[in-house]
Amino acid sequence: SYELTQPPSVSVSPGQTASISCSGDKLGNKYACWFQQKPGQSPVLVIYQDNKRPSGIPERFSGSNSGNTATLTISGTQAMDEADYYCQAWDSSTAVFGGGTKLTVL
Amino acid sequence: QVQLQESGPGLVKPSQTLSLTCTVSGGSISSGSYYWSWIRQPAGKGLEWIGRIYTSGSTNYNPSLKSRVTISVDTSKNQFSLKLYSVTAADTAVYYCARISSTVTTFFDYWGQGTLVTVSS
Numbered sequence: 001s002y003e004l005t006q007p008p009s010v011s012v013s014p015g016q017t018a019s020i021s022c023s024g025d026k027l028g029n030k031y032a033c034w035f036q037q038k039p040g041q042s043p044v045l046v047i048y049q050d051n052k053r054p055s056g057i058p059e060r061f062s063g064s065n066s067g068n069t070a071t072l073t074i075s076g077t078q079a080m081d082e083a084d085y086y087c088q089a090w091d092s093s094t095a096v097f098g099g100g101t102k103l104t105v106l
Numbered sequence: 107q108v109q110l111q112e113s114g115p116g117l118v119k120p121s122q123t124l125s126l127t128c129t130v131s132g133g134s135i136s137s138g139s140y141y142w143s144w145i146r147q148p149a150g151k152g153l154e155w156i157g158r159i160y161t162s163g164s165t166n167y168n169p170s171l172k173s174r175v176t177i178s179v180d181t182s183k184n185q186f187s188l189k190l191y192s193v194t195a196a197d198t199a200v201y202y203c204a205r206i207s208s209t210v211t212t213f214f215d216y217w218g219q220g221t222l223v224t225v226s227s
Contacts, residue, residue: 001169001170003152012166029136031211031212031213032175033214035153037212042202042217042218042219042220043214043217044217045213045214045215048213048215049210049211054215086152086153088153088213088214090132093144093166094155094166094168094169094215095147095155095158095168096155097144097152097154097155098139098152099152100152102155106113
């Protein structure tokens with residue numbers, strides 16, 4: 001079965017750039033999405049189709065996808081961005097989620 | 107603005123069937139290019155996709171759960187449902203329903219608030 005691998009945790013200082021990776025076999029040949037989940041809340045889509053932002057998502061969120069790795073980048077990270085982040089892709093008709101990355105802003 | 111709301115028992119006994127319903131408001135479940143999906147999340151763990159259904163009734167399931175899952179849709183009630191059979195403690199989780207938009211690409215765009223289901227005797 002297809003797998004997506006994320007680092008368990010990433011730390012960033014306020015105002016700096018955070019990068020969260022998501023790796024999978026030939027992931028660049030698929031479209032990647034990213035979700036933000038804060039404690040006790042439902043996931044929120046922040047990036048779809050590799051690099052597109054839904055309405056209402058700040059411009060500081062961006063994405064890329066090439067080769068075996070998709071990357072979520074948060075520029076000028078704010079304290080409110082502290083959350084769990086999940087990548088997701090489709091393998092045929094099956095949705096696959098990465099294990100999640102806890103982003104700490106300190 | 108589409109809204110999804112999960113409902114169902116919060117406690118299920120081992121070996122029994124977990125049944126949840128997702129009610130969609132703010133739009134017709136039959137309109138547009140959308141799938142309707144279930145995802146779960148055990149406490150402190152990641153997201154696990156369970157399956158999806160199109161309004162035609164066509165379904166896709168997570169291979170790891172396929173033998174125990176049925177997702178159905180009731181367009182007259184603007185609802186879709188999940189049944190998970192022969193549950194064990196490992197099925198204890200927050201269960202989310204979500205809409206999948208499928209135009210150029212396919213992505214989860216709206217999620218319910220989630221409902222906690224505990225499997226225990």
